[in-house]
Amino acid sequence: MQPFVKVTGVVAPLDRVNVDTDQIIPKQFLKAVVRTGLGKGLFFDWRKDPDFVLNRPRYREAKILVARANFGCGSSREHAPWALADFGFRAVIAPSFADIFRNNSLKNGFLPVILKEEEVEAIFQAIEHHEEAYELTIDLTTQTVSDSAGWSARFEIGEFQKKCLLEGLDDVALTLMHEKEIAAYEAAHPVPYRF
């Protein structure tokens, strides 16, 4: 997995609640058998609107997305964080995330950052009041989001997840270090089926 330590970049505002994964990457792109190249399908239907935020030139290089509550709800498709990452995003900031989307993101070195409603609102305001593209820095080591004018906010993340992200650890390899415990469990719990 690609590690996540510190990212600085333009923030694109997606001022919507309950953005579901069917919107992030519609079904026709789920027929892929690889993880790459999904950026072209990101928000496919919404991008047909020339005024959609990601169609504006200033957000072409955006690295951070900011949205409203319950981002990533609905389908479990991991194609959602894959598509966001393939488009160039490294993180999404929102007041809350759907559980599966959040898990999927963390497995891909793509950071879902939970900030308070008022902090998210402050970011939307800052974007609106900036002539130029507004940039933020997300630092995972200090668990902070900050801008160059001195605004900053802190976010929470589990110690274990933080370590995996910072070091880009391979989950499966990590788990196989517990081979003994897994084997013991299996010995005590036979397969419950009749074949």
Next chain:
Amino acid sequence: MAAETLFDKIWKEHVVYQQPDGPALLYIDLHLVHEVTSPQAFEALRNAGRKVRSPDRTFSTLDHDVPTINQLGPIADPDARLQVEEMRKNCRDFGLRLFDLGSHEQGIVHVIGPQLGITQPGLTIVCGDSHTATHGALGALAFGIGTSEVEHVLGTQCLWQNKPKSFEVRIDGRLSPGVSSKDLILGIIGRIGIGGGTGTVIEYRGSAIEALSIEERLTLCNMSIEGGARAGMVAADQKTVDYLRGRRYVPTGKDFDRAAERWLRYRTDDGARFDRSVVFDGASFAPQVTWGTNPGMVTDVTGRVPDPASFADPVQRESAERALRYMALKPGTPMVEIPIDRVFIGSCTNSRLTDLKLAAETVRGRKVAKSVNAMVVPGSWQVKDEAEKLGIDKIFKEAGFEWREPGCSMCLAMNGDMLQPGERCASTSNRNFEGRQGAGGRTHLVSPAMAAAAAVAGHFVDIRDWARN
């Protein structure tokens, strides 16, 4: 011993290792696999030179992008064909059971699990699909995962998980006639909101839940994810035991008796505490119809399309305005006056025998309105065969419905069954997101009986009025 919830019991039993101040490594008893969310997982496994750890706990099927007409013929869409081929190859290479097209076991993954008896009380069950919550109806802990986690379970039969909070949804009393478990779950989501269950596992309890059949409970638990919850569950009881007896993968004889005795222990102890609780009266639920672009945008069939101005929160108001624009609905329109073009009866929410029977009863001796195109897609070959034995297919066909072959079909419209832009559909599936059933399509979620009645009337009707006629 302290009183425990059903969820606590299953969780505790499955912790293989607890990371201090971190997630638990949880053992997974059953892993269900389908063609859309697994290819990248197998690829990663192959690249790392790893095997599937427990093929006897892994079952695969093809459902998401399979044709519903002439399923055994060539698949026209090359991408879908490739995914189906990949699934077959992966199952061959890794030694996994595949319920392939043409086998009697094939069907929607969440329909076949309970039906084959691989879904059992007390198990941990995962699948790369958010509606895995369905299986919780039999007293299991079942939740959806992403592709990286699919890879992880294939390779290790375990998952790292932080323990979710427990959420009691208690429904007292009884449901009124004409109100199904689909109406109940839509009503619950309307009340708790689509993010209302985030970070929790719901246990549905109370007398109204105990009174539901297993198939009705499956519908209920299925849509837990639409309320944001990781999982939904109902305690095992005698109905669960009776449902499982004699199914394909369930033990027999003395082994069955022993298993049944164990299964019945999977229930919440008296006095156990939940992190959160809500209580509703079963009689307070009416048949539901969604009006917007998420499942929480729902109202009683006797209601009207809401006025966005009535939402106090500006973000919610904006979102309702957007939804009404997309749905091409005017505030104040009575739900029963909304005309429809299409009807879809199917999906892992409502494609079991009970659902088809109810819908068939509703249309028996009637005709689908001329302006409506209606289809029924049974959830599995077993459901299809049983329905045909009962003559249910004939009732539908005589009424003017298409009778298709099993698969996800127009629930997510990956297989070519889809709405045209602007078409309006009464659907028994679980998601009314923009474009879910086809770009520009407009979906209203309803119960099977409500969908069937709408097909005949050409618009929504209150099924309770029909029952009286």
